[in-house]
Amino acid sequence: MTSIVLWIIALGALGLIVAFYYAKQTADIPIAAGVDSPEQEERLRSIHGAIAEGAMAFLNQQYKYLAIFMIAFAVIISFLIDDPHTPDVNEGIYTAVSFILGCLISIISGYVGMKIATISNVRVTAAAKSGISKAFDVALKGGAVMGFGLVGLAVLGLIIIYLILKAFLPELDTHILMEVMAGFGLGGSAIALFARVGGGIFTKAADVGADLVGKVEQGIPEDDPRNPAVIADNVGDNVGDVAGMGADLFGSCAESTCAALVIGAVAFATNLQALLYPILISAVGIPISLLTILLVRVKEEKDVAPALKNMLLVSSALMAIAVFAVTKMMLPEKFEINGVTYSDLGVYWCFLSGLIGGLTIGLYTERYTSHEFKYVREVAKASETGAATNIIFGLALGYYSSVAPILAIAVSVFISFSFAGMYGVAIASLGMLGTLVVALTIDAYGPIADNAGGIAEMTGMGEEVRERTDLLDAAGNTTAAIGKGFAIGSAVLTALALIAAFLTRADLLAPEQKIMESVNLLDPLVLTSLFIGAVLPFLFSAMTMKSVGKAAFDMIEEVRRQFKTIPGLMEGTGKPDYRKCVEISTTAALREMIAPGILIFGTPLFVGFLFGIPAVAGILIGSLLSGGVLAIASANAGGAWDNAKKYIEAGSLGGKGSEMHKAAVVGDTVGDPFKDTSGPSLNILIKLSAILSLVFVPFFAQYGGILTRIIGM
């Protein structure tokens, strides 16, 4: 084995070790560290137990469904995919193995993230008793378990599947081998779809249900233990924001690496260290992020938000340096892809354009979603004339906010394309994921802090504790918005790289179809399918938004029923049935994730089978274009409504309980499915349909376009 393989294994293992170390450190903190009385400890344990149990119950049920899906789809893959150029090898079986490995690692990632989140949350509450510094430390380390664990698993998974394939198929062409590896990305992304959509529906059904009946109808505070949906709401934070986001970003990482591998295989068939360079980029992020996290210290309240932001900036700077060295060492000075010569330095510029593009998106996201800036304040002010103007201004803000990120993406695409063609785009998307460990850490930190606050409220830990956890949560909210920006930006670039890989492979497999020339805007099939692609994200958003609405209806009815039928519930003498609410969210999430799943999996396969590869390219690019913009607009509008409400709650423009506040609450509720369900699910839509198409290239090349062949186009 060459040194690059060893390096990747070592760095991946480092990620797992760090994750394990932090997890142990967190779990070793006694739950009862900061309690005042045995009763409080009892409450703490019971609430924490209910959240952990609910989260695991959902995951276990979801995984049952996913296991069936995984096996069924693996069978489909093994039957439909076979490269006609290698009659003695059935690529389908190996692709199916890659796919299952991708699925499993994604499932493990979600499980680990959820586990650590439910271990950390209660310990952050306890730590908050003794001070902000300690509480921040616990929350951050909890998040770091997710960050290091997930990237470690991704890197190790990629190299392991490579080694397995190489061992079983030593003679196979490198570029076919890389395509088989793409099954790994497909597996990761497929699980991410269900995690995102299911988790998003779960969390928002609980949130909307808890708020509308508890806060609005019964007038009890948020996170009040009398509210039957309150546990479901806290479970939802873990299910949606930890497991969902983790699976999403794991998918992005696996997919953009696979895209780079497939495109690079044309040039680096015999140059292993250049071939595996994309995996090394992600691997290098592990020690860099460790260094960054070790540098961060929070002493006072005001340090929290800057600390999180500085982590992103520092790790970006360190990555920029490290990847320069890695690129120089691993890539040849000059190389050729599809007849064009590129340089190692050019590839580095691609990486940098992605890295800087990602930061730009993140910082713009902050401008549009934090109430430190005028945009969110405008939305808050628009509440003066009622909910309608609040909604209009929020939607307008969302639309506006998509301009700068899309320009940043466009510039990254242009620069990376100019420097290294489609390979460059794939590297740029890895650049945008350059701070993945840190981004994941911060993303998981957010819901942990949020949950800690909920637990503090529910167990009556006192004002001081609640204030500290609120502060941690608020800082996490802003950085979570930044993280969402990254996630969408990298999804767009990843999807683009995958489309490029798809076309590159298709061109190799079916040279007689002249694929590269036929993806012309003036081709009727391409043009038509661009339109159909452009409408898909809207359809998908509509489906997930309505699912949240329907699930919320169920939840509202149940919560109302409990308030009506359980004696003494409002007085605190009756006990709410938390489990029933968790069940409702679980059932709804599992039921409602099926239709969007069929849409995403069905469309490219169906279109490709009937109309062939150029039509698939049109679908992919069309949905990438409108989906990217819609995803950013949805996420930012949702974030802005949330923070406009918080701005008013902090005492501006009338404060809590005023008419303005009521109007802002409407905006926040509208924003919930936007920012936590439909918006983030669009990431998956655009990536998943692209990698699915890439994996099914051999199928399309052999059997695709039957309709167009029949009518002789």
Add this chain to the structure above:
Amino acid sequence: MTSIVLWIIALGALGLIVAFYYAKQTADIPIAAGVDSPEQEERLRSIHGAIAEGAMAFLNQQYKYLAIFMIAFAVIISFLIDDPHTPDVNEGIYTAVSFILGCLISIISGYVGMKIATISNVRVTAAAKSGISKAFDVALKGGAVMGFGLVGLAVLGLIIIYLILKAFLPELDTHILMEVMAGFGLGGSAIALFARVGGGIFTKAADVGADLVGKVEQGIPEDDPRNPAVIADNVGDNVGDVAGMGADLFGSCAESTCAALVIGAVAFATNLQALLYPILISAVGIPISLLTILLVRVKEEKDVAPALKNMLLVSSALMAIAVFAVTKMMLPEKFEINGVTYSDLGVYWCFLSGLIGGLTIGLYTERYTSHEFKYVREVAKASETGAATNIIFGLALGYYSSVAPILAIAVSVFISFSFAGMYGVAIASLGMLGTLVVALTIDAYGPIADNAGGIAEMTGMGEEVRERTDLLDAAGNTTAAIGKGFAIGSAVLTALALIAAFLTRADLLAPEQKIMESVNLLDPLVLTSLFIGAVLPFLFSAMTMKSVGKAAFDMIEEVRRQFKTIPGLMEGTGKPDYRKCVEISTTAALREMIAPGILIFGTPLFVGFLFGIPAVAGILIGSLLSGGVLAIASANAGGAWDNAKKYIEAGSLGGKGSEMHKAAVVGDTVGDPFKDTSGPSLNILIKLSAILSLVFVPFFAQYGGILTRIIGM
């Protein structure tokens, strides 16, 4: 002159004669026909006078701005445009003349529409006294003046500019001549932009302002004469829905005809009747529509809505027959464009695919915006859990509703492209405009009936009259939604045809750039500009939505001020200052239409100058894709919210004044800028940027892409 020219002139003149005849018939009805007392007559005259005066005041002020713009831009055209292949002819000057003629006819159309609308409205009120049949007749004839007048002017304008150019430039190549003619479409569309955006902002600022202070804060009914913004609101109906919609559809008609002329010129340089065939299609619509309108009779209340819908169906059927004959007579059996052979029958299929596609879109629009169907009722039901769920379901409905129309467009594109290439797409867009006269008639009928109801309310004409006008209005609302569907669908096809014409011309002018091959999805410039194009409609929507919000703030303050400072206003003894509110809407509309104007005009010119023709193509297609979907989603969500509110007001789910009704009013207010400002303005965005690019092809071909030339791409 050949017979086709005479035919076109005769049919265009017929349109004007019919319009003039109906106008005279309407104006001859005495205003005071149905009044009970001299006081009522006095009130009627004063309210009617105030509306007519306000509308004309706005138009006059707007036209001052437009005159300056028109002259300035004509100068720019005359300097920047010159075909290098014809050194002895300055195409710029002739294009500028075409442009000015297009502007003038669009301005005249708006003026005529506005005039007849303000003449008819009060007469419909009067006629409603004697029965529904009479009132319907007056409203319909008022609308027909707009329909026949506008299409007549469009057809005559096109043939006149052709004759002028032919007289001055008899030697010029036909395809260059046709491109010079495209200036006519640009002029029409440029005015339409300001009419749509300005009119949309005017009407919604007044509407939102009147509703929020009058209905919500003061608790007085809609159209109450004590409300200072009530006249501005009624003026707005004319300014936005009559003048704006008219200019928009005049633009579509002129533009799709120009697109067909430019593409067809390649094949029909020496075949005049085939060349001018696209103009004849629109001209043939005039007698067909006359026949249709003469067939329509309404005797009872329940006949109104079916009558309007039948008009669309009957005129479609008649057009399908008439155009078959026209096509067979005018086009050669076989002809060749860019090396591909097409047939006259194929062109007819293109026309039919557009016609049927348009009807499909219209009928689907009805399904999603009428409360006869389950979708709107779902939105109404979602109001049970508050404004937030109403908004979520309304947005989801809007997104959903874009799927079927986009599929219909995609199928039309595919069919027409397959049968006659890009020429076919242009003919399909003329097919979608096949029922233009009738569509315009119904569109203008709507606000006339709406105004008539307002006047009845303000003058206290009694329950019966108000009920009849409400019924006319309700029927008009549904068909207006259908009309909006047509407008968007035809805008998308028109834009596509214009983009095709743009590329066709560019290819002829700069063959060395290999334009046709370079608009490939894998070209970095194309890909980058697709992204930028895709974000433009969102930016544009955000701008117009915020403009409405800002203008509504101004209006709200003024209305509040008047209620506070004018003594006896609520008691009916003090007189509100209507004029001040009209002024506020006027100022806001004129101020806020500048920035979107700069965006639309600036983007293609700027991008083309810096990055060249493929980048412009990317921008155009990108914004066409996301803009088309967003336009449909916005228009339908707005229509659904409106009708969900009306459904509740009609007594379902709690009825007027209930909590559900309040929630539905929030949805309706959010929908106002959606359906009447940002949504319809997107039509103009996608068409105008396309025809602008077409007209500036010689500029781009000579001076475009300086940046890409410098960096040597």
